[in-house]
Amino acid sequence: MPDNISAILSASAGPVAIFTDFDGTLVEIAPSPDAVIVPADLPQRLERLYGALDGALAVITGRTIADIEGFLPHQDFSVTGSHGAERRHDGEIEDPDPDHIAGARHIAKALTHHLGEEAGILIEPKPTGVAVHYRAAPEKRAEVERIVERAVAGVSGFHVIEGKKVVEARPVGTDKGEAIRALMTIVPFKGRTPVFIGDDVSDEDGFIAATDLGGFGIKVGQGETAARFNLAGTAEVHAYLDALAERIAARAANQPAQSQEESMVK
Template sequence: MERPAAQCIWAAGLSRPACGMGWDFSGTPWAVTALSLRTLLQHQPAVTMPDTVSAILSATPDAVAIFTDFDGTLVEIAPRPDAIVVPPELASRLEALHAALGGALAIVTGRTIAAIDAFLFVPDISVTGSHGAEWRHEHHVERPLGHLLADAAEIAHRVSDTLNGQPDLLVEPKPTGVAVHYRAAPEKGALAHAALVRAIDGFNDFQTVDGKKVIEARPKSADKGSAIARLMQVKPFAGRIPIFIGDDVTDEDGFAAADRLGGFGIRIGEGETHARYVLPDIAALYTYFDALITARHPAATPHPNRERSTP
């Protein structure tokens, strides 16, 4: 008897592909509903395979909304936050993707909106900065709450005093928080952590979050998952499949939110993650973006050599 055709997705940890229809090991036909397939995949480790980009495209036949981190995702991490190098073609690629997705593209970052604009001026693309504490969508800007600004300034003052005399630890004040980078001195991570935990003592609205060679104090109300959930309530994101792309521990909230909202996460690089898919590096992400541009808007192609305007 001829076996039925099936559209299959391999997930790491499964002994067979998860399919819309298939056969079990006894030869008995079995079926997986769309709901059970989604549940099955959500509880499996991330998919990592040579043709991951093709797998991601196959998993999203409907309209998608792309949410992406910045550092370590769109650009390589640098020794200092101000030392990153933005590829000259990145802005044009993002503009083409924005057009192909009907505007459903957003940068969701721990950096401020002003910092993103300084590195990558794409004003039509939505940005949530400071882990969601500030927001720009369709040119409407919301600033952080005043008391968060004041508290963050005091926390930055405290930790700077504590770490005075530690030139290899970089204290980076932000409007609604502060980051302590120890990339230049990994052995001082515990010192940086203890100093920042001490600095937020008494500020009950703040918490510390670890990242790649950095620890950050930020408001408890601000996380990338909440930022994505909020954007998914407005046009043109509403009703689409959310995909969040990131590379760090601070992006796990975003992966979880995309999963809850019917989509999934894509992690860039190695590490434990709740993201469904893993791409090995930023170059692979660019390949995915270009494939999306072609698939969703065949007439659109990236323009790597286009002249860029500046803010």
């Protein structure tokens, strides 16, 4: 087992809650949002981890809940989508703020007007935000940033964030850190050590929140970060999650025998 995974497992000694990003963390980043390839063994891996953690597993993503349900159907873990503006917990989906929905539609209309015909630009409307992808036209970054900033300036309560070849408009006060803080107040997350795994600039809020709450972040890939640990890529993320689930299962299997030994000593 790589030393970095062993170190993370050592830090995950007690009951943990796992929060993880999707793109670039559980799956490889694709040329476009709908081109993501979900590894065949990922659903089973997440089901096993969810069981080992007694349900304390959540995907925290900039994608919509509908996107995650499309890529990973029939999963019971919690999902916080659109950077915290959407939430599914215990099978129930909370309705987004109507003002956020209206603001996102207004911004999407403006961006479609200015960028809808631009080659290599993909506009992705979300229930409470809009993402503009320029992965196929990286030379247009400055233009995209300028136009998104202008569109957001006319809508109260929204701001702009940047990610890997994407500029996104989202409601103020919704970020992955706040999503983690909210989930950590409810069962089955409450009382556990939070661990957040992510790869992008938008995940830094999550790393900070996990640290503030007594846990830590895991950065996937290189770059300056508030995360305590680093993993090279999605393969190492999968290896860590598998090792964590296996360790929890092994401890559970040994627990009855240990209890019997303790009673015999007494």
